[in-house]
Amino acid sequence: MIKRNHLAYIFASACLAIGAAISFYLSSRYFSADPDFLNSSIVWSEIKTRGLKIMQEWSPTVDNWYISIYPIHFLVFLIFGTPTILMLKIMAAFQITICAFLASLIVYKKTRNPLAFLLVIFFTTISYYSYNIGFAFHLFSHNSVNLYGLLCILIYVCWDKSLAACIGICLISLASSISDPWFVVAYTIPLLILAIYDKVTKKNTSWSFVLAYTITLIIFFSHIIQHYLKVPVTKFQIADVDIAFSNLKFFMVDSGWMSNIFFIKNEWAYVASSLIMVLVTIASVCYSNKLNSINTVLLFSLLGVSSSFIIGLPEKDEISARFLANLIYLVPIILCVNINKLTRVFVIPFLLLCFSSSIHSHMVNYGNNYDEEVLDQIKFMKEHDLNFGYGAYWGTRSSSVTWMSNGDATIIPVVVNHSNGEINWQIHRSQVFEHWYNPTQKQTFIAITQDQETCPVVELCISGMQKQNGTPDNILKYKDITFLVYKNGIPR
Structure with missing residues (x-):
């Protein structure tokens, strides 16, 4: 007789295989070798020709990807040879699949329910808008560091009392924050808040955890490593009131467009979808009657990204969904880890509508040429x-x-x-x-x-x-x- 954990393993493997197939199909369908997508391929070609010293001539953006993305891509190119379009498509699909799998693992670790692995299929089938305007499959976007953020949360969920795990999370967070400063508001600061929450609410929790995250942020904001790597740094700039209200509008539009439970292409439908998403998320936490550690880090990650999107420059528009990439994963995660007899009444219909809308979006939108x-x-x-x-x-x-x-x-x-x-x-x-x-x-x-x-x-x-x-x-x-x-x- 097959044991329960063996069945869970088989089910997870099946979901992972299906998710990988879906992500490869959709990534290939929407793929375009635009100049930004080719970033690492171009840099690798120059390094092979002129050596690593050529990086002294490279002009990176603030989102420089030096520590988070380049090492992985260069290792792939070193092993499999000169990058090709097929290789880039596989890498894009792999990124989506791994993010989906990490998110499902977080839910599984918190609920011990094998059905959590259905989220792999859910996350690889995200909407056309999430793939293309949210840049979910783009090798150089804020979603590429979502992989590291989800990994940090998973490590915490598995070893929340381990100082070694905390140090590992800090190193990952520092590398990701230097590579893409948006990671700071999305994950690094929420992780510090999580450490403070644990210190206040859990007996015998060491101050070492809070200290570790604090040192991580101090190193980041000192810009010592950034100056050593000769990458540009930037300061968070507060938008004026008019721009902030405009950003709020596009937050509602962009976040609602990614879920779009009403299926139709209409700004009011997107705004309504966004409002429902916010209400469902709040209700899910409230009716679970627990502001625990996982809810703390997830909520502050969502709040950090949302508030920075709204009150920060630059001025946003309908194609700024790339800044909201962590909503793709964290909203469903928070709904699933808080599910109970009461919340499932509205959580399951919401997730099914999101999933159905995503499938519909792929049916009415086509690949680019x-x-x-x-x-x-x-x-x-x-x-x-x-x-x-x-x-x-x-x-x-x-x-x-x-x-x-x-x-x-x-x-x-x-x-x-x-x-x-x-x-x-x-x-x-x-x-x-x-x-x-x-x-x-x-x-x-x-x-x-x-x-x-x-x-x-x-x-x-x-x-x-x-x-x-x-x-x-x-x-x-x-x-x-x-x-x-x-x-x-x-x-x-």
Whole structure:
């Protein structure tokens, strides 16, 4: 006769396999090799060619991913070889699956109910909006550090009285916070509050736990490691009242859009979904009659992210759901760990509606054709000997074209002065290497297209580039991109 724990293991394995298949299908369906997605692939290529010292030339963003994401990706590339689109799709699916499995393990450890592993399927089937606008499957997004946050919570749930486990959590939190400062409000500060709660409510709990988390935050805010790694640092900026109210609106829209229990595409439906989500979460905790440790860390994580989203800069919009990635996991977790005869009356219908809505969203939305567009652009560029040039990071699909063509069609991102339409060679955007801008005498093009970051007014950019670099030897047009071609390079 099969023992109960063996059945639980078999059930968990089945759910994990199904979840992995779902996440790979959806990640592949929505995948696009955009410049941000290729971050580690591009960096790895430079490291292989020029050595680790080339990182001194790299211009990272505040979300630098140095300690959290790069080591894992580089290890994968080292083992399996040069990154390919298939490899990146598998990595994206793996990220979603592991986050889902960690979340289900947290619920299982708290409830001892094997049905908790159904959450693996629930979390890998999250909505189209969560996948694409929430960047849940994006290799470089706030959801990528959700993996570490969920791991920290799981370690705590398993070994809450272990100082060694606490130190492990602190090290993970420090690495993740340095790699993505959003982790601080999402997990590091809530973990400190959890330690304080445990000290106050549990007898014989050592102050060492509180001290460990405090030291972790002190090290982070001292920026010692950030300065050593030469990564940019930022301070949390409070929004003014008008922006805060605008952010509140988009918090309701974005969080409701991810769950969208009303199925329809409508802002009021999203707001209503968000309100119901908040009410269900509060009711779940209240009717469970327990403000325990797990509820403390989950609630303060949700509160930390939500409040920072609302009162902090930058101003948010309908595509800011990436800042709310931990809601995807923590809301269902808190509902499930507090489930009882009373709460299941509204928790189960809510979760079923979310799950059904997610399936519906994948039925009415389709994959993108970004990669096909990049390949078409590469074909045009090769046919017209457009092998090297400069253009907008996003508008010309710069790094995507360069990577997918193996450098045969290279577009280097540039910064353009919005006042006169000329390239500013003194300033480089983030996520570029300095040696990319070494002068060259070979044929060079400037690719111009409307792009809010680089070139909001195409006509101004075209005239500005010609004033700066002279009359081009040839002008080519591909869809909405204008190529100014200079056979002998451009003056610097």
